[in-house]
Amino acid sequence: MSQSAAPTIRLQNVQKNTSQRKLYFFGALALLLVVVSFFSEQLCPYDPYMQDMSLTKAAPSAEHLLGTDRYGRDMLSRVIAGSKTSIFSTLLLVSFITLFGSLIGIICAWMGRKTDTVLMRLSDMFLAFPGLVFALAVAAVLGGGVHNAILALAAISWPKYARLARSQTLALQAAPFMQAAKMAGSSTFKLIYKHVIPNISGPILVTAVLDIGTMMMELAGLSFLGLGAKPPIPEWGSMMSDTRNLLPTQPWVTLAPGFAIFFSVMIFNLLGDTVRDYLDPKRR
Amino acid sequence: MDKILQVRHLKKIFPRQEGGEIFAVDDVSFTLSAGEKLAIIGESGSGKTTVARMIARLIPPTAGRIFLAGEEITQAKGKQLQKAYTQMQMVFQNPVDSFDPRCTLGDGISESLINHGRSREQAKKITENLLALCGLTADFADRYPHEVSGGQCQRAAIARALAIEPQLVILDEATSALDVTVQAEVLSLLNRLQQDRGIAYLFICHDIAMVQDFCDRVIVMHEGRIVEEGTPDEVINNPQEEYTKNLIDSVL
Numbered sequence: 107m108s109q110s111a112a113p114t115i116r117l118q119n120v121q122k123n124t125s126q127r128k129l130y131f132f133g134a135l136a137l138l139l140v141v142v143s144f145f146s147e148q149l150c151p152y153d154p155y156m157q158d159m160s161l162t163k164a165a166p167s168a169e170h171l172l173g174t175d176r177y178g179r180d181m182l183s184r185v186i187a188g189s190k191t192s193i194f195s196t197l198l199l200v201s202f203i204t205l206f207g208s209l210i211g212i213i214c215a216w217m218g219r220k221t222d223t224v225l226m227r228l229s230d231m232f233l234a235f236p237g238l239v240f241a242l243a244v245a246a247v248l249g250g251g252v253h254n255a256i257l258a259l260a261a262i263s264w265p266k267y268a269r270l271a272r273s274q275t276l277a278l279q280a281a282p283f284m285q286a287a288k289m290a291g292s293s294t295f296k297l298i299y300k301h302v303i304p305n306i307s308g309p310i311l312v313t314a315v316l317d318i319g320t321m322m323m324e325l326a327g328l329s330f331l332g333l334g335a336k337p338p339i340p341e342w343g344s345m346m347s348d349t350r351n352l353l354p355t356q357p358w359v360t361l362a363p364g365f366a367i368f369f370s371v372m373i374f375n376l377l378g379d380t381v382r383d384y385l386d387p388k389r390r
Numbered sequence: 391m392d393k394i395l396q397v398r399h400l401k402k403i404f405p406r407q408e409g410g411e412i413f414a415v416d417d418v419s420f421t422l423s424a425g426e427k428l429a430i431i432g433e434s435g436s437g438k439t440t441v442a443r444m445i446a447r448l449i450p451p452t453a454g455r456i457f458l459a460g461e462e463i464t465q466a467k468g469k470q471l472q473k474a475y476t477q478m479q480m481v482f483q484n485p486v487d488s489f490d491p492r493c494t495l496g497d498g499i500s501e502s503l504i505n506h507g508r509s510r511e512q513a514k515k516i517t518e519n520l521l522a523l524c525g526l527t528a529d530f531a532d533r534y535p536h537e538v539s540g541g542q543c544q545r546a547a548i549a550r551a552l553a554i555e556p557q558l559v560i561l562d563e564a565t566s567a568l569d570v571t572v573q574a575e576v577l578s579l580l581n582r583l584q585q586d587r588g589i590a591y592l593f594i595c596h597d598i599a600m601v602q603d604f605c606d607r608v609i610v611m612h613e614g615r616i617v618e619e620g621t622p623d624e625v626i627n628n629p630q631e632e633y634t635k636n637l638i639d640s641v642l
């Protein structure tokens with residue numbers, strides 16, 4: 107018995123170690139992106155808005171590593187400046203919907219009855235809107251712009267977290283340890299922050315990290331369609347849309363923000379997968 | 391003797407998924423004196439757990455009344471319920487599931503102490519004493535439930551139940567998930583604690599042989615009703631009901 111158990115334990119340790127190493131690796135890359143987006147203004151080699159009509163559509167060179175666009179603006183600076191909207195806004199958006207949605211879900215599970223029914227039907231309503239149509243409607247009512255695009259995405263994405271938090275909390279409520287905690291005289295507030303939140307935060311965190319990439323794509327997509335950031339504000343989606351007719355002749359102008367989206371989304375998705383593997387209880 | 395627990399005409403009806411009703415508990419009444427050890431036995435599905443959960447106010451009864459130390463707790467909420475939980479504690483069937491996987495055993499044992507106004511240092515000290523009382527060393531306070539054996543975890547669960555010095559401990563199949571030798575150890579621990587502290591036990595079990603030496607009185611449940619009641623020797627040597635006879639034959 108102990109002989110057959112030993113190799114499994116060793117295997118688990120190996121898996122744990124590699125998933126931990128992957129976690130640090132992708133975590134560091136993601137952190138790098140966040141730091142860049144936070145200090146984007148200080149990191150730009152040139153002013154991302156500065157036009158230089160003598161040097162338009164220049165190919166990549168030592169002075170302009172990613173070339174310049176049709177107004178002679180430095181592409182590297184614009185891509186770095188664009189990370190502010192793309193990464194930083196996305197992180198704010200995901201943090202907000204995660205916290206808000208989870209809170210609603212916990213409230214639903216805890217209160218039950220009418221509160222649960224009302225809030226869950228409301229979330230169904232938001233869930234029923236196709237994202238793009240809803241963003242179009244918001245843009246039509248409130249006007250375009252990054253803020254309204256984020257608002258539209260927030261409105262349609264929180265229900266996912268509400269449902270997840272609700273079902274996780276309901277499952278926990280039946281657990282004997284919750285009943286034991288209740289019999290220890292813990293208040294509702296203490297039950298939630300000490301026993302519910304730590305136990306449901308794993309799956310919610312995984313969903314949130316995986317959502318960063320999706321939200322980044324959606325935000326860039328909305329901007330590409332002219333519903334998000336408006337030129338001349340540097341934003342990867344609108345930069346691509348703005349310069350897409352240059353793709354055959356000066357591809358770097360379009361590809362620079364394109365690759366920025368591609369790599370950022372990939373890093374956050376891989377981070378999400380790693381976090382999921384790392385938190386998987388079967389690997390413990 | 392003082393009556394620590396009185397249960398009057400307790401009833402619980404669950405709605406059946408496919409329609410209709412389950413009479414899980416049907417008109418159950420009994421009394422438990424201070425320091426008494428009362429066993430409820432019966433086959434699986436006879437409503438024992440449902441009785442325990444209603445008494446512990448974890449589910450509301452359909453009808454009936456529950457008195458704890460003379461005070462009615464049938465509808466108790468908030469402060470009154472918190473007070474009831476200083477007099478009544480429970481030990482659950484599966485010890486590992488009865489501790490939060492993200493908290494140490496020490497956190498679990500000291501939770502009630504901290505909720506009732508002890509400082510962290512005091513709670514830590516009391517927890518260590520309780521662990522020693524239940525045959526565990528102080529370092530178990532820092533372990534997580536999945537890091538200890540079932541028997542050790544159940545000892546910690548008993549320590550938790552004793553923390554605020556209740557007068558009544560409900561044990562719902564508290565030894566059923568354990569090995570036979572560990573079972574005997576836990577029973578002797580419970581016996582010792584009962585002699586030292588005069589706690590009353592409501593000992594729920596499906597094995598009549600186990601309660602024979604352990605309990606003062608036995609209630610036999612069948613399909614939500616009490617079908618027989620008496621001392622273990624009376625019930626085992628002279629069963630009145632066919633059901634009880636079968637229950638005895640199946641283990642002896």
Ligand SMILES: Nc1ncnc2c1ncn2[C@@H]1O[C@H](COP(=O)(O)OP(=O)(O)O)[C@@H](O)[C@H]1O
Pocket residue numbers: 404405412413414432433434435436437438439440441
């Ligand atoms: N939450 C519930 N919902 C519906 N039926 C239940 C529920 N809990 C218990 N029952 C039913 O009530 C009866 C008694 O169950 P229980 O009290 O768990 O029995 P025991 O503990 O004696 O094995 C069973 O028929 C069971 O299916």
Ligand SMILES: [Mg+2]
Pocket residue numbers: 438439440563
């Ligand atoms: Mg049971």
